[in-house]
Amino acid sequence: MSKRRSYGLLALALLGLTLLSGCSWWQAFSGARPIGYQPIRIGLAMATLQEERWWRDREYLAERARQLGAELIVQNANNEQQEQYQQVEYLLSRGIDVLVIVPHDLNQAAAAVQLAKKAGIKVISYDRLIRNANLDLYISFDNIKVGELMAEYLVNRTPNGNYVIINGAPTDNNCYMFNQGYKNVLTNFIKDGRIRITFEAWADDWKPEIAYQYIQTLLSQKKPFNAVIAANDSLASAVIEALSEWRLAGKILVVGHDADLSGCQRIVEGTQLMTVYKPIRKLAYRAADLAVAMAGGKNYKTNHAPIFNGKHFVPSEIITPIPIDKENMDIIVRDGFHRKSEIYMNVPSHR
Structure with a gap:
């Protein structure tokens, strides 16, 4: 077989592999994203921004999401439970891949979780635990x-x-x-x-x-x-x-x-x-990491035993306060x- 024919077959094989993987020839060698690529979308439904600390959570989550190539879409319910439910509806309409929710009401927020789960969206309860809801993850401090x-x-x-x-x-x-x-x-x-x-x-x-x-x-x-x-x-x-x-x-x-x-x-x-x-940066960065892994279907481990929320044992990530x-x-x-x-x-x- 001639060298020219060998190189041609090799090129065809590589092209086939990149097509099968959904990548362009250039991406295969450069890591560039294909045309039409959509980043992972994380919906963040916040109960409030009343306290100083919640500004930090929002900013650190956004910062880490950008570093991971993800998009963070934020909603603030201003301590109104019905508003938070409607904002979750809005986030789902935006095509989010995972929902991170800081619940206003530990019990009523379960309805918003159910809404997301019906849409096939995984849900992370951030900092505050949602009771009696089929959560995919709870991340907070001790x-x-x-x-x-x-x-x-x-x-x-x-x-x-x-x-x-x-x-x-x-x-x-x-x-x-x-x-x-x-x-x-x-x-x-x-x-x-x-x-x-x-x-x-x-x-x-x-x-x-x-x-x-x-x-x-x-x-x-x-x-x-x-x-x-x-x-x-x-x-x-x-x-x-x-x-x-x-x-x-x-x-x-x-x-x-x-x-x-x-x-x-x-x-x-x-x-x-x-x-x-x-340490809010640690909490927010870890939440963003887990959200991206979860949305991408990747395996991940948590550092704590599951926590019972009244109905379900929820995988949990717990960070130590100082x-x-x-x-x-x-x-x-x-x-x-x-x-x-x-x-x-x-x-x-x-x-």
């Missing part, structure tokens, strides 16, 4: 540990006294997990009479003004308390605002979580005891979560 860390810091500083607990939204499954964490630590102290829960309530839709009003009412009624567990830094901010009006900021210990900039500032200023840092106080604030700076100059803005000697 939220029970978040609550334990908050309560541990308080009992280490104030092992005796009257505590106030302000939980977040009753529609958010995380709040029940945080609360379980608080009680895991506090129960023995309560049983032996060292700690008394003088007031416990919930803040609908995580509204800071509700937390503010709770504290104002307790103070005006002269109800004694010396420690407050606020379910996040936004609620802690409202608590401390109310305390400051009674000249009690820094005297009554307050803990929160999320490591919001304002929360970190209050810690170094001395009005908030601690916060819990949840307690932050004055002594280890450099963790926040090293991670690039906040700049040192911003954290210490009101503490000139530490800028």
